């Protein structure tokens with residue numbers, strides 16, 4: 001390795017020799033004293049541009065071009081005037097790579113670029129502390145999800161991404177050519193995770209990319225996302241909400257244990273003890289009472305989701321028992337009132353981040369549900385057949401990783417939470 005320490009750790013080693021490697025962040029010329037600031041993923045350090053170590057020729061190059069890639073060996077020294085009270089006195093200085101052109105995006109935050117330009121040059125954008133921190137937090141979020149579910153006895157499974165039938169029905173699905181057949185990119189692993197539970201795996205979870213050919217361009221929708229899914233055998237909607245509540249709280253706990261990372265994003269996270277559950281019908285009454293135009297039976301718009309957040313006054317809550325007609329065909333109608341189904345959404349900071357339900361496990365009810373939505377049971381034969389040979393009651397949910405990352409990191413646009421977002425117009429890079 002070219003370095004012994006990340007800069008953050010090197011700064012703690014006062015009096016010791018360290019080796020760091022990173023980018024030239026900026027240069028300060030104070031006449032006799034000259035400083036170069038070196039940056040890596042963990043932070044920055046002031047390095048004295050010492051005569052004899054850094055030649056005048058080398059110095060001239062660095063002044064002219066930020067983002068040179070350098071390797072420096074030196075002693076860490078206390079200096080109360082330096083940022084964080086430390087600086088590096090170099091004994092060896094090497095340029096690993098140079099920069100030939102003017103940077104199209106400034107990694108030092110001095111000149112801000114628009115999102116389109118930043119995404120075009122994502123590798124430069126990512127050198128910014130806030131931007132790479134978003135992806136560090138995203139990694140913590142997905143790992144907390146995985147860790148907690150494994151601890152609860154779940155098994156991670158890997159369903160196909162290329163499929164023959166649309167999982168949810170509907171039109172928002174990408175078609176592709178699969179040799180002599182027509183195939184689709186999965187819009188959800190729904191049917192496959194249910195089949196895994198019917199197969200006896202009982203408690204399964206999935207983390208995979210899914211694709212939605214939604215044409216609208218919004219700040220909360222992408223065409224490719226990472227879906228965190230789970231399915232539980234011998235469970236109903238409230239059992240699934242219990243699991244989602246536990247795992248969601250664990251995800252919040254994991255990021256809240258990194259306040260220094262959240263602070264970089266200007267974010268703070270409170271970890272709730274419990275998550276309130278409110279019925280769809282109660283929410284409709286609440287909206288109407290507050291003068292909102294909405295009738296029972298309609299889904300909430302994104303604007304209404306924000307209003308509901310303000311009325312409920314909690315960062316996270318469940319809305320449950322949605323009308324059957326606005327949920328996916330496999331949602332279990334309520335025993336006492338089939339116009340509602342055993343379904344739920346998890347709302348966080350004014351946005352839906354997860355949807356779930358108890359699923360229909362009786363073949364006659366399932367075929368009826370398909371037909372009533374003008375879907376042909378024959379198109380779902382691989383799926384419906386599984387219900388003829390002993391399908392246990394089951395329930396589950398799907399949670400969008402980019403949505404939760406966006407909300408945790410306080411981002412206005414979901415594109416910021418995707419390394420290379422795919423949207424209506426962006427397919428490259």
Ligand code: ATP
Pocket residue numbers: 212214220221222223225227352353354355398399400401402403404414
């Ligand atoms: P919405 O109504 O908010 O568009 P949805 O109800 O169509 O979402 P679901 O099918 O319930 O989405 O998917 C489960 C979760 O996956 C959502 O709660 C959300 O977190 C995420 N998700 C779904 N579609 C998208 C998308 N196009 N972009 C980003 N995240 C999405």
Ligand code: MG
Pocket residue numbers: 345352354355
């Ligand atoms: Mg939903």
